[in-house]
Amino acid sequence: MRSAGHLFATIALIGRYASPGIADPLGRLAAFLTARGHRVILDAETAEFTPLPGYPTASTADMGANAALAIVIGGDGTMLSIARQLAPFDIPLIGVNQGRLGFLTDIALSDMEPALSAMLDGEYVEETRTLLDTKLMRGNGQCERSLALNDVVVNRGTLGGMIDCAVTIDEHFVYAMRADGLIVATPTGSTAYALSAQGPIVDPGVPAILLVPVAPHALSNRPIAVRDSAVVTITLLRGKDASLHSDGQAHYALAEGDRVEVGRATHRVRLLHPKDHDHFAMLRRKLHWAETPEQLRPARAGAEP
Template identity: 55%
Template sequence: VVLGGDGTMLAIARQLAPFNIPLIGINQGRLGFITDIQHKDIATALPSILTGQYEEEQRAMLEGAVLRPLGGSSGSDELEVIYEGFAINEVVVSRGATASMVELRAEVDGQFVANYRADGLIVASPTGSTAYSLSAGGPIIHPGLGGWVVVPIASHTLSNRPIVVPDSGTITIEIVAARDASMNFDMQSLASLLPGDRVTVRRSAHRVRFLHPKGWNYYATLRRKLRWNEGVA
């Protein structure tokens, strides 16, 4: 049982996913997209779930790594893994503290997709498609679908649009040029990047198990949290 907001749930879920432990979220934050039991409903919802009356949902996770040329030379073909981590929402490659854009090259399974001059690039899971990715103009993806959404952040070229790719492959993002760049997982853990570094993102072997109250469904969550179908005040 996780008490807190979505950020707390993301942190705990990343730690417990390798152990296949189901999670129940009680919202004590603001939005509560994945912590869907409200504090006022604990007395009725929690006992029902603990006695087996629940809807179980499994969500895909992202696995990311930073590969750096040996010796720090961007011309080297030999790479070493300097950082690895898991994400439930998204892996983000972005500019750091400077105001300069980063230049990135993206591939999927070795096939060139696009070059980007932007503030960064988001690779989001279906779970993360309603988070940072949505704010950057990405689409909502149902969590039952097997795909990632790749979303540029404030791209210099207006034709660089979000694209949904299969989650069966590996996304590679090369840092072509940057004064300062970083990679983060669910906006919580961070790795510094250098030109020549490559970030790989693939589907993790682990999945997150969420237990929801009986009768829960994804579309009702979208309506409630995103305030769909509400009249104009």
């Protein structure tokens, strides 16, 4: 937590793209920040769908060069996208939830002004999240590169059968696998696709990379966690129409013999949360995790205890 004072002179605003309900909260937020004395700039892609007259627009590079903070109104998908883009500029991010679960956008829209008022006065906690740097290698060269905050997935095509792949860690053979796919996830991504594939929930501060098979055709292929300094290489041995996905947003077709190298990125994502932020309380609330049937049952007026 930082001491109170005038922080974040210039703030960039990013809204959920093409969302019909974003104009009102985005305009409300811009006016709120301006009234506090902050200079507001609007993400250029957001402005294409939701222009705010009177506020300058900025490209990713402009935001990186001029903004001291970025505030995102949207869902986790919006936050994933902008986090990857702004990570090289070391700009902290605050998320206001206009989506569904909102693991990364953890401020409720109804609480936006009071929560941000306290945070902009210095009442916040900061954490950093690991990014994955992925290289798609074909033949003797690199043909694609991408970043991921949640996960990198190698999976089967929509019409093809299972894929066969070999996995190495720091060039040491780990296993060969036949499955629908393999998820390489950060601790942040442990509550995303990896959770649906029976992967573990990992505290975001743990320096680990997770390998979680998707529907493996063997009892021995279990999720494993390795140190985040490791380089994981997945070689596609067989698989028609197989593909590579980074955060579910960047997609690449794979050919047999392709190698996918995944390691920790140089840059990290900086997230700011309200002072009372509790990661595991958030998981219980959003996933109904570790709750008893009595806790899940809606309260009924006049019901007996």
